Amino acid sequence: MTKRLFVKGNEAVAMGALEAGCRYYFGYPITPQSDIPEYISREMPALGGEFIQAESEIASINMLLGASACGARAMTSSSSPGISLKQEGISYMAGSECPGLIVNISRSGPGLGGIDASQADYFQATKGGGHGGYHIIVLAPASVQEMYDLTMHAFDLSDRYRVPAMILADAVIGQMKEALDPHPYKAPADLPPKDWALTGSGTREVNKVVKSLYLGVGELEQHNLKLHRKYAQMQEQEVRCEGYELEDAQLVVTAYGSTARIAHTAVRIARREGYKVGLLRPITLFPFPKQAYRDHTANGQKVLCVELNTGQMVDDVRLAVPQAEVDFYGRAPGAGSLPTPEEIFAQIRLHCEVH
Amino acid sequence: MKTEEMKQVFARPQALNPVQTHFCPGCQHGVIHRLVAQAMDAFDIQGQTIGVASVGCSVFLYGYFGIDVIEAPHGRAPAVATGAKRVHPRRPVFTYQGDGDLAAIGTSEILHTANRGEPITVIFVNNTTYGMTGGQMAPTTLPSQKTSTSPYGRDESKDGYPIKMTEILAGLEGTAYAARVAVDTPQRVIQAGKAIKKAFQTQVEDNRFAFVEVLSTCPTNWGMNPLEANARVAEEMIPYFPLGVFKDVSA
Ligand SMILES: Cc1ncc(C[n+]2csc(CCOP(=O)(O)OP(=O)(O)O)c2C)c(N)n1
Numbered sequence: 198m199t200k201r202l203f204v205k206g207n208e209a210v211a212m213g214a215l216e217a218g219c220r221y222y223f224g225y226p227i228t229p230q231s232d233i234p235e236y237i238s239r240e241m242p243a244l245g246g247e248f249i250q251a252e253s254e255i256a257s258i259n260m261l262l263g264a265s266a267c268g269a270r271a272m273t274s275s276s277s278p279g280i281s282l283k284q285e286g287i288s289y290m291a292g293s294e295c296p297g298l299i300v301n302i303s304r305s306g307p308g309l310g311g312i313d314a315s316q317a318d319y320f321q322a323t324k325g326g327g328h329g330g331y332h333i334i335v336l337a338p339a340s341v342q343e344m345y346d347l348t349m350h351a352f353d354l355s356d357r358y359r360v361p362a363m364i365l366a367d368a369v370i371g372q373m374k375e376a377l378d379p380h381p382y383k384a385p386a387d388l389p390p391k392d393w394a395l396t397g398s399g400t401r402e403v404n405k406v407v408k409s410l411y412l413g414v415g416e417l418e419q420h421n422l423k424l425h426r427k428y429a430q431m432q433e434q435e436v437r438c439e440g441y442e443l444e445d446a447q448l449v450v451t452a453y454g455s456t457a458r459i460a461h462t463a464v465r466i467a468r469r470e471g472y473k474v475g476l477l478r479p480i481t482l483f484p485f486p487k488q489a490y491r492d493h494t495a496n497g498q499k500v501l502c503v504e505l506n507t508g509q510m511v512d513d514v515r516l517a518v519p520q521a522e523v524d525f526y527g528r529a530p531g532a533g534s535l536p537t538p539e540e541i542f543a544q545i546r547l548h549c550e551v552h
Numbered sequence: 553m554k555t556e557e558m559k560q561v562f563a564r565p566q567a568l569n570p571v572q573t574h575f576c577p578g579c580q581h582g583v584i585h586r587l588v589a590q591a592m593d594a595f596d597i598q599g600q601t602i603g604v605a606s607v608g609c610s611v612f613l614y615g616y617f618g619i620d621v622i623e624a625p626h627g628r629a630p631a632v633a634t635g636a637k638r639v640h641p642r643r644p645v646f647t648y649q650g651d652g653d654l655a656a657i658g659t660s661e662i663l664h665t666a667n668r669g670e671p672i673t674v675i676f677v678n679n680t681t682y683g684m685t686g687g688q689m690a691p692t693t694l695p696s697q698k699t700s701t702s703p704y705g706r707d708e709s710k711d712g713y714p715i716k717m718t719e720i721l722a723g724l725e726g727t728a729y730a731a732r733v734a735v736d737t738p739q740r741v742i743q744a745g746k747a748i749k750k751a752f753q754t755q756v757e758d759n760r761f762a763f764v765e766v767l768s769t770c771p772t773n774w775g776m777n778p779l780e781a782n783a784r785v786a787e788e789m790i791p792y793f794p795l796g797v798f799k800d801v802s803a
């Protein structure tokens with residue numbers, strides 16, 4: 198058994214990435230994610246990998262594109278404004294089917310905003326933040342252990358589908374210290390070989406090309422349909438979510454990441470007070486666990502979506518269960534706006550009693 | 553002369569595919585492609601090289617060279633090449649970029665890639681305009697030159713000065729070789745070929761960063777026929793962008 202550690206969420210991301218065989222990291226400093234490059238810059242030389250502190254987030258994402266096109270497990274990490282800068286590169290990676298991990302330890306915005314926890318990048322992450330109508334895989338850890346586990350999983354999913362993957366968290370999960378069981382990485386048996394990746398052994402007859410430009414009539418449409426078939430397949434096979442006290446729940450509280458932690462406590466309080474409440478926590482934000490919402494609202498249950506923003510994931514919940522009553526409680530991100538468990542419990546009580 | 557006595561004096565380089573180019577008549581991208589292919593042949597590295605195409609008229613690199621190619625976002629080829637080179641440190645990696653790509657949107661990437669001394673070769677094609685998008689003003693557009701977005705001529709007081717990338721990059725510690733060449737006369741084509749070869753040698757043998765700026769034509773967007781465009785290189789471009797080797801640490 199591996200030794201239990203007491204580490205930050207950001208460190209767990211770095212540890213998970215290295216354990217999963219990531220040997221190329223490209224990034225640019227920004228709070229609250231800098232523990233990730235700091236950790237990796239310290240550990241990478243001994244592993245024989247490459248760490249580059251790039252001149253910008255734009256350069257980092259394009260280094261990732263180059264490394265990924267050559268078949269490497271590679272990553273970048275940043276926080277909201279930096280992730281905005283990476284969007285063109287992410288779109289190119291999506292278009293040219295380059296796997297790779299992008300970590301967003303998001304902060305409050307818009308603009309320079311603040312460094313406080315925020316879930317206001319949900320739309321950007323899940324709806325294809327750059328141009329062209331693509332999606333990336335988005336995973337939302339809610340603990341230090343999950344930062345480690347889902348980082349490994351993100352690499353696997355990304356390689357399996359040749360779709361870039363994002364870990365979406367915030368300072369609550371990234372900066373918090375918790376126990377971590379750093380178990381060894383085991384590659385899934387079904388990972389396809391990267392026979393598409395550039396090796397620099399092209400000839401006139403066969404040369405490998407990683408590109409996103411398709412100018413022939415019908416070519417790009419076919420390419421886009423291919424990408425969207427992959428998204429549909431992920432929707433079938435890769436959805437993850439977690440339920441808590443959902444069996445007899447009449448009110449389904451739903452939240453991801455940092456707010457799910459707070460909502461979990463709120464649901465526990467509510468249960469103690471006799472309210473029939475449960476928590477549905479999406480772990481994959483894309484693909485979104487639509488079916489779970491259908492299952493848990495099939496008998497007229499109501500949904501209360503809690504987010505650290507002014508309402509983003511709630512749109513996806515409403516689309517998943519158009520027949521259900523879906524309410525929203527959120528706080529606009531910024532210093533001091535993190536809701537307390539009591540605050541969410543008050544909302545739960547309101548919904549249970551009024552309706 | 554009998555067939556067996558004939559000697560081949562000119563052939564298509566092995567690294568260049570036997571296809572027609574899509575470039576406009578009189579465009580010198582084709583000549584420059586040929587010189588790059590010759591350099592690959594010279595070091596016998598066609599089956600090893602990774603090319604990084606930029607956004608511009610040269611985006612179809614993979615159609616012309618029998619090598620593996622990554623298509624980079626506009627201006628970012630040096631960063632993409634950095635990622636590729638770190639994964640395949642023994643493989644020759646080169647970027648091929650226009651002046652809009654390298655000297656405007658991509659200035660940060662080229663500067664820092666050179667400054668890191670990234671062991672790649674950069675071929676920079678300066679035609680004083682944005683070819684692909686229809687002849688807008690480029691950072692290299694000459695004073696008073698009319699383009700579709702400088703219809704009254706480039707005004708240095710507002711638009712700034714044509715940027716001399718080779719001189720700038722030669723000033724960086726990380727750069728091992730920096731030269732500016734032209735391909736408007738047979739003699740200059742030979743010199744350009746030597747410089748491009750040297751730029752590959754710098755990477756392959758010395759594992760260092762090399763940069764070659766090639767002055768080139770864009771007859772279509774200059775509103776000239778191929779001969780006029782070719783003449784403009786010597787008449788207007790070379791006086792502002794002097795040819796020569798600006799840095800060669802091996803010399
Ligand atoms: C982010 C972004 N901005 C703008 C463009 C549009 N664009 C395509 S090619 C190009 C410039 C091409 O000029 P240059 O680099 O000089 O190469 P040339 O076509 O002259 O060979 C521009 C601005 C783009 N593709 N992406």
Ligand code: SF4
Nearest residue numbers: 575576579609683770
């Ligand atoms: S537009 Fe200009 S640069 Fe582009 S192919 Fe034509 S002549 Fe060459």
